Every structure is written in structure tokens, then in C-alpha cells.
Amino acid sequence: MRLNILIGGKAGQGINKVSQIVSRVLNKIGYYTFNYRDYQSLIRGGHNFNVLSISDKKIGSIESKLDGIIALDDKTIELHKNELKKEGFIIKCGDFCTIGKNVNIAQAGGLIKILGIQKENLIEEIKKEFGDNKEAIAAAEDGYKTKNSKFNLERLKNKIVNKIAIMSGSQGISKGAIDSGINLYLAYPMTPATAVMHELASKQFDNSSGTNLIVFEAENEISVANAGLGASFTGAKVMIGTAGGGFDLMTEALSFQGMAEIPLVVYLASRPGPGTGIPTYSLQDDLDVALRGGHGEFPRIVIAPGDPIECIEKTNEAFYLSEKFNALSIILSDKHLAESEFSTDRKPNKIIDFKITRKVPGEGIVKASSYEHDKFGNTTENSAIAKKNADERLKKYDEIKKDVKKFEMIKIYGNKNAKNLIIGWGSTKTVILDALDAIDGSIENPLKGKYKFLQVLYMKPISDEIKKEIEKASKVILVENNVTGQLGRLIREKTGIAIKNKILKYDGKPFTSDELKEEILKVK
Amino acid sequence: MTTQNKIEIGTKEEITWCPGCPNFLVLAAWKNALAKLIKEGYKQEDFVMCTGIGCHPKIYDYLNISGVYGLHGRVLPVCLGMKLGNPNLKALGFSGDGDAYAEGMEHFIHAARYNADITYFVADNQNFALTTGQPTPTSPQGFKSKAEPAGEYNMPLNPVKLALAAGASFIARINPKDLVHSQEIIEKAIKHKGFAFVESVQDCLIFNMNSKDLVPLMYKVDNKDKKKAQELADEWDYDKKDGKIPIGIIYQEEKPILEEKWPQLKKLRESGKGRKSIK
Ligand SMILES: Cc1ncc(C[n+]2csc(CCOP(=O)(O)OP(=O)(O)O)c2C)c(N)n1
Ligand code: SF4
Numbered sequence: 179m180r181l182n183i184l185i186g187g188k189a190g191q192g193i194n195k196v197s198q199i200v201s202r203v204l205n206k207i208g209y210y211t212f213n214y215r216d217y218q219s220l221i222r223g224g225h226n227f228n229v230l231s232i233s234d235k236k237i238g239s240i241e242s243k244l245d246g247i248i249a250l251d252d253k254t255i256e257l258h259k260n261e262l263k264k265e266g267f268i269i270k271c272g273d274f275c276t277i278g279k280n281v282n283i284a285q286a287g288g289l290i291k292i293l294g295i296q297k298e299n300l301i302e303e304i305k306k307e308f309g310d311n312k313e314a315i316a317a318a319e320d321g322y323k324t325k326n327s328k329f330n331l332e333r334l335k336n337k338i339v340n341k342i343a344i345m346s347g348s349q350g351i352s353k354g355a356i357d358s359g360i361n362l363y364l365a366y367p368m369t370p371a372t373a374v375m376h377e378l379a380s381k382q383f384d385n386s387s388g389t390n391l392i393v394f395e396a397e398n399e400i401s402v403a404n405a406g407l408g409a410s411f412t413g414a415k416v417m418i419g420t421a422g423g424g425f426d427l428m429t430e431a432l433s434f435q436g437m438a439e440i441p442l443v444v445y446l447a448s449r450p451g452p453g454t455g456i457p458t459y460s461l462q463d464d465l466d467v468a469l470r471g472g473h474g475e476f477p478r479i480v481i482a483p484g485d486p487i488e489c490i491e492k493t494n495e496a497f498y499l500s501e502k503f504n505a506l507s508i509i510l511s512d513k514h515l516a517e518s519e520f521s522t523d524r525k526p527n528k529i530i531d532f533k534i535t536r537k538v539p540g541e542g543i544v545k546a547s548s549y550e551h552d553k554f555g556n557t558t559e560n561s562a563i564a565k566k567n568a569d570e571r572l573k574k575y576d577e578i579k580k581d582v583k584k585f586e587m588i589k590i591y592g593n594k595n596a597k598n599l600i601i602g603w604g605s606t607k608t609v610i611l612d613a614l615d616a617i618d619g620s621i622e623n624p625l626k627g628k629y630k631f632l633q634v635l636y637m638k639p640i641s642d643e644i645k646k647e648i649e650k651a652s653k654v655i656l657v658e659n660n661v662t663g664q665l666g667r668l669i670r671e672k673t674g675i676a677i678k679n680k681i682l683k684y685d686g687k688p689f690t691s692d693e694l695k696e697e698i699l700k701v702k
Numbered sequence: 703m704t705t706q707n708k709i710e711i712g713t714k715e716e717i718t719w720c721p722g723c724p725n726f727l728v729l730a731a732w733k734n735a736l737a738k739l740i741k742e743g744y745k746q747e748d749f750v751m752c753t754g755i756g757c758h759p760k761i762y763d764y765l766n767i768s769g770v771y772g773l774h775g776r777v778l779p780v781c782l783g784m785k786l787g788n789p790n791l792k793a794l795g796f797s798g799d800g801d802a803y804a805e806g807m808e809h810f811i812h813a814a815r816y817n818a819d820i821t822y823f824v825a826d827n828q829n830f831a832l833t834t835g836q837p838t839p840t841s842p843q844g845f846k847s848k849a850e851p852a853g854e855y856n857m858p859l860n861p862v863k864l865a866l867a868a869g870a871s872f873i874a875r876i877n878p879k880d881l882v883h884s885q886e887i888i889e890k891a892i893k894h895k896g897f898a899f900v901e902s903v904q905d906c907l908i909f910n911m912n913s914k915d916l917v918p919l920m921y922k923v924d925n926k927d928k929k930k931a932q933e934l935a936d937e938w939d940y941d942k943k944d945g946k947i948p949i950g951i952i953y954q955e956e957k958p959i960l961e962e963k964w965p966q967l968k969k970l971r972e973s974g975k976g977r978k979s980i981k
Binding site: 396557 | 713715745746747748750752755760762763766767768769770771772773776778779780781782783784786787788790791808809811812964965966967969970976977978979980
């Protein structure tokens with residue numbers, strides 16, 4: 179069972195509220211949801227929409243054909259009616275002209291009725307959200323009353339009821355940082371990284387996190403990165419966050435990190451570039467710059483989680499590795515992962531607890547330098563020392579390589595013996611899983627399926643297993659949300675193997691699972 | 703990152719400034735000031751510096767205090783981070799004029815606005831010395847260099863006026879040739895609660911002997927009045943070689959510092975601990 183409902187309107191009309199209420203009601207009765215947010219770079223007006231996908235099985239994507247449209251304005255119908263299935267329904271804004279400002283709540287009520295869900299579930303959720311606000315309750319009831327049931331989404335008896343939580347990638351990153359004991363998050367606003375700034379800022383006066391967290395907005399990304407290093411030098415656990423353009427501004431400081439060896443975690447959420455690009459849309463186009471941004475040669479760690487729970491785990495690993503190796507860790511995300519709302523039911527791995535043990539200012543004399551330096555941290559131009567230090571930086575990378583083996587650097591889903599291998603990373607993970615299930619149930623039924631999926635989580639260091647997997651397969655397909663297949667290039671660099679079958683999408687929108695399924699089936 | 707234990711305010715590093723460079727005097731003033739403060743009870747290990755890149759910032763190698771040899775132009779963000787990391791540290795920033803007013807100009811304005819408890823020292827020799835004498839924003843009109851053989855066309859920037867406009871709570875100028883006075887101003891700057899900006903007007907023996915002619919114009923002030931400060935800032939425009947050049951404290955005011963505004967930092971200040979050791 180799978181339904182896709184588009185909720186559209188002008189920015190500021192309350193589209194997200196509809197998704198939120200409906201998702202929560204559905205999760206409570208045992209259904210999984212995935213909410214894709216499509217919005218323009220403007221604050222009021224324009225055309226924004228969400229697509230809420232609903233299933234009785236775990237999902238992490240949307241489909242291209244719609245079962246229903248909830249239109250907060252007429253333009254929504256005009257723009258999306260071609261995507262509506264023949265038997266699809268529309269809830270118009272005009273259906274609730276008299277309600278006033280709560281039209282969106284009435285529409286949520288109408289949708290719950292159309293889905294055939296008991297009214298109590300709706301009212302309970304509205305009360306949770308709006309308290310005893312009589313107008314909101316009346317609007318929801320009115321919406322519910324006006325529509326007729328079309329589906330019959332009964333309460334499911336699966337075990338996950340009450341275990342499902344709605345989470346975005348940004349919330350996952352924030353949770354992972356708090357679990358790691360973050361003391362300072364520095365950023366300059368830039369979509370799609372900003373959601374982490376907001377999430378952490380909302381938690382900083384919440385003593386339960388116990389980390390005495392500060393979220394500081396500095397004057398630009400150059401300041402963010404340098405201040406991050408300054409704070410980390412004094413013994414704080416620091417993360418800095420940005421998107422592509424801001425990351426470019428930070429790269430000199432990242433290189434400084436490479437020489438000074440002060441621990442630093444960077445959160446990089448990409449959007450379609452180059453330049454200012456399409457700020458509020460999604461592309462996996464910053465893997466290259468994450469791997470190489472910054473002059474000179476120095477070790478780094480680049481990790482790309484693929485869902486909110488992995489965001490929690492991998493952020494924690496990034497903090498741990500940075501501190502252990504005085505290294506730079508970059509967590510790579512994109513708008514689709516950062517801002518889509520997933521229903522999750524998996525518990526994250528146990529938190530890796532770590533303490534800062536290095537000597538910090540206040541405890542003695544400690545020096546860290548962007549110049550090549552001797553063992554006291556003072557400047558040197560001595561070639562022998564320069565070579566020795568370069569060798570040591572290289573050796574450190576070898577140690578990192580060994581240590582990360584204890585983490586999940588790749589994951590394999592589906593039939594381990596399947597000859598058809600799909601390779602992907604980051605936000606395409608969950609859509610690939612959905613597409614393979616739609617083909618032959620490969621993920622649900624690993625013994626029967628013809629496909630397996632290799633998800634790459636560690637981009638640097640990269641796993642040696644990838645080569646083995648490719649060599650075992652007879653058909654390899656690379657799936658990426660970018661123009662040139664950046665992971666494919668990285669794999670070629672590390673293994674010498676060029677993956678010829680590439681499914682690439684780069685219009686700023688994520689793959690839909692049905693279209694991806696067709697693309698995969700097309701590969702002969 | 704590396705650590706060092708012995709308590710001695712200077713280091714044994716070979717000093718690579720040109721013989722006679724005013725930076726030697728600056729180093730002496732700083733060493734004297736720090737030694738005096740440590741005698742008064744400041745802890746040597748609580749000082750933490752960040753230096754930029756240039757001739758003057760080599761001072762990093764010559765001071766035996768904790769610190770970061772940062773990037774060109776990015777001294778103040780690192781100092782800010784140090785205060786956000788552990789507000790109990792005494793953060794000191796060292797820049798040349800190119801570092802402070804060209805590459806890192808935006809940070810200067812914002813550091814004054816944030817008013818974190820940072821002492822910022824700018825050795826203004828009115829040129830980019832370490833890159834062989836190109837003009838900086840404070841080079842006088844007509845300043846000739848390999849980069850601008852026809853001479854600098856623009857009027858120099860007046861950093862003292864800028865600092866006032868940006869809200870710096872302590873603004874001073876020194877003449878390093880007056881060692882005792884310089885040391886005294888540095889001490890006061892460190893003791894000042896808030897962003898303290900100290901500019902040293904000094905020669906570069908190789909690329910700019912300008913300030914030799916400026917010394918006779920210098921006179922001492924000690925001012926706390928804002929209006930008067932504006933007048934004092936206007937007395938020298940960094941271009942002309944006549945009139946008067948005030949040195950000493952041009953402006954000082956008490957106002958809330960960044961570390962008092964954030965409850966999280968207040969908590970660290972009250973505990974006297976940094977992030978590593980606080981529970
Ligand atoms: C990003 C960057 N740009 C340029 C340089 C080259 N550079 C090194 S020192 C310097 C000039 C320093 O001049 P100033 O700050 O006035 O200090 P001085 O040498 O005069 O003491 C420059 C431009 C650099 N290190 N980094
Ligand atoms: S070039 Fe000028 S500033 Fe640099 S060391 Fe020589 S005299 Fe001093």
C-alpha cells in the first residue's frame with residue numbers, strides 16, 4: 179500500500195503544518211511517512227509544496243504520481259493536476275472558504291477523513307498541537323465532516339506503533355552533535371545547513387543536554403572556521419556548518435587545520451551549484467570539494483550519512499575521530515536529506531563517549547601553528563623536519579584508516595549473492611531501497627531478489643570492500659544526484675574501475691522511487 | 703599541536719627581523735608588560751595569543767605563552783573562538799596593518815562590536831613588509847613600491863576613527879621607541895575589560911621610513927571622553943607629516959562584554975574553568 183499526497187500553496191500558508199499533523203496521525207496508527215519539501219527561495223507568496231508519501235512499509239522517498247492534491251491556492255491545482263492519477267482526489271481551498279485562517283487545518287481534517295482514519299486520532303493530534311484552541315478544533319472537525327472516506331487506513335497491528343519518530347537529517351545531525359557533547363556550533367546562515375543552526379540554537383538553553391552549548395553566528399564563514407579552530411584549541415568540542423559557497427570561504431582555514439592539527443568537525447550540506455545555484459533545492463554536488471577543498475596535502479575524514487539515524491551515528495563518529503586524531507572531519511549532507519522528514523523506527527548505535535585528554539591553554543604552554551613547526555610549535559623551515567612532519571601527517575592518515583574499520587564504512591542491502599549491484603550514497607540511499615523493493619522486493623526479501631545495494635558512508639578513508647563487491651557483480655549501476663557522478667570518479671581513482679552504467683539526476687529535485695525503478699530496469 | 707613546560711617569557715628561537723627593526727622594541731615592551739602582570743598575579747598559562755602572518759606576527763615564536771600562529775588576516779576570529787571556548791583565558795591578538803586592515807578588515811569591525819575581552823595589537827608600519835613593501839590601506843598617498851611604481855593614489859584609512867565608529871571600548875596608540883610608555887599602555891590594554899585595540903605607529907627600516915618623521919609630532923594623551931576621542935582621532939589622517947599625533951589612551955569606556963552576555967560563558971567564568979574540565 180502506498181499513497182502520495184501533494185500539499186501546495188504559497189509560502190506562509192501553512193503547508194508544513196498539514197504534513198506534520200497528517201504524518202503524526204498516520205505514524206500513531208502504524209503507518210510510515212516520508213515528507214518531501216519543495217520550496218522556493220522566498221519568504222511569502224510563490225509556490226511551495228510538500229509531497230507526503232504514506233505506506234504500511236518503511237519508505238524513504240516519494241513517487242511521481244499523486245493520489246491526491248491538497249491545494250491551499252488555485253495555482254497548486256494548475257501546476258500539479260497532470261501528476262494526479264485518474265482516480266485521484268483534490269481538496270480545494272474553496273471547499274473551506276468560510277473558515278478563515280485555519281483553512282490548512284480544515285484541509286488536514288478533510289484528508290484524514292478521505293484516508294478513512296478515525297476522528298479521535300485527528301482531534302487528539304490537533305489538541306496536542308494547538309491546546310484547547312477552539313477554532314483549530316472546529317476547523318479540523320469541519321474538514322473531517324465535509325469529506326467522504328475514499329480509503330480505509332485502519333490502525334495497523336505492527337510492532338512499530340509508538341516507536342516511529344519523525345526526524346529530518348538536520349535533527350539527526352544535531353542529535354549526534356549533542357550526544358557527542360558539542361560545546362559550540364558556529365555558522366553563518368546558508369540553506370540547507372541553517373536547519374542545524376536553528377535546531378541546535380533551540381536546544382542551547384536546555385540544560386538536559388549538559389554540554390553548555392553555544393550557537394554563535396559569526397560575521398562570515400571565514401570567521402566561523404577560524405573561530406572554530408580557536409575554540410577547539412582551548413578544549414571545546416566544536417562543529418561548524420555551512421553549504422557550498424560558505425565551505426569555499428572556509429577552505430583556507432581547513433588547510434590551516436591540516437597543519438595546526440586542531441580537531442574540527444564540519445557539517446557541509448550541499449545544494450545545486452555552481453555559484454549561488456538553486457539555493458533551496460538539492461544536489462549531491464559537493465563531494466569533490468569536501469574531499470579536496472583546502473591547499474596542501476593533509477589527512478581528513480569525509481562521511482556521508484544516508485538517513486536521519488545515520489546522521490546521528492556518523493556525526494558522533496566524526497566528533498570522536500576528530501578528537502582522537504586531531505583531525506578534520508567533514509559530514510556531508512544535502513538539502514534532500516537535511517530537510518525531508520523521515521519516519522524512523524531504528525534505534526541509533528550506542529553513543530561513543532570520549533573525553534578531551536590533550537593539554538589545553540590554562541594547563542601549561544601549548545602552541546599550534548599554521549606554519550611548519552618544530553615539536554614546541556615554533557616555526558621551522560628546516561627540510562628534514564618538514565619532511566618528517568609531512569610523513570607523520572601521512573602516517574596519521576594510515577592510523578585513521580585502520581581505526582575507521584570498526585565503523586560501518588559501507589552497508590550492503592538486499593541479496594548478498596545478487597549479481598546486479600547498485601552503488602549510491604547520502605540522500606539517494608532511501609530512494610534506492612524503495613526502488614529495489616518496487617522491482618522485486620530485493621530489500622524486504624534478500625533471499626529472493628536479483629539486486630543488492632552498496633551504500634558508501636565513508637568517502638575518506640574509503641572501504642576496500644567496494645572493489646571486491648564490484649568485482650563480484652556482473653552488472654554495476656551507479657546512482658547519484660549530480661551531473662558527473664562524483665562517487666563514481668572517486669571509486670575509479672581508488673580501484674581503477676570505471677562504472678559505465680550511471681543513473682544521474684541533476685535538476686535540483688530528488689529521484690522518485692517509481693522513476694528510479696524504471697531507470698534501473700532500463701540498464702541492460 | 704605541541705606543548706612546552708618551562709616558565710620563561712621569551713623563547714630561544716632565532717629572531718629573524720631585520721637588525722634594528724622596531725618590532726624588537728615592540729617585543730621588549732610586550733615581554734616587560736607580561737612579566738610585570740605575571741608578577742602581579744596573572745598566570746602565564748592563562749595567556750593565549752593568536753598571531754597573523756607578516757613580519758610583526760613572528761612574535762609568536764618569541765613569546766613563551768600558549769597560542770596559535772594563525773592565517774593572514776584571521777587573528778580576531780581565532781581570538782573570539784578562544785574566548786567562546788574558555789572565557790577565563792586572556793586572549794591576545796597580534797597583526798600587521800595589512801593583516802588587520804586589508805585581509806582581515808571585517809573581523810576588526812565585528813570584534814569591536816562584540817566587545818569580547820581581547821587585546822588586539824596592530825604593528826602599523828604602513829606597508830606589507832614581509833611580502834616586500836607593497837602598499838596597505840594605511841600607506842600614505844604617493845607611497846612608492848614595486849607593486850605601485852607610480853605611487854599610492856588612495857587616501858589612507860584611519861583605523862582609530864574606524865575603531866571608534868565600530869564601538870571599540872579601548873583605543874590606544876603607541877610609539878614603540880618610547881618603551882616605558884608602550885609597556886604601560888599594553889598593560890592597561892590587557893587589564894581593560896573588553897575589546898582593547900592598540901596600534902603601534904612604527905617604521906619599517908627597509909620599506910617605509912615614514913614614521914621617523916612622525917615621532918616629533920607625537921604627544922601623549924589619556925582620554926575617556928567620546929567627543930574628545932573623535933577630535934583626537936581626527937588629528938592625524940595617516941597621510942600628512944605635520945600637525946599632531948596623539949599617542950596613549952585615545953578612548954576607554956566600560957561596557958558589558960560578550961562573556962557576560964552569554965549565560966553559558968558566565969557559568970564558565972564563575973567556575974573559573976574551561977570546557978575540558980567543567981562538568
Ligand atoms: C591569504 C594570504 N594572502 C597573502 C599572504 C601573503 N602575505 C604574507 S605576509 C603578508 C603581508 C604582511 O603585511 P602586514 O600584515 O602589514 O605585516 P608586516 O609584514 O608589515 O609586519 C602577505 C600579504 C598570505 N600569507 N596569506
Ligand atoms: S622588513 Fe621592515 S618590518 Fe620586516 S623585519 Fe625588516 S624592518 Fe622589520
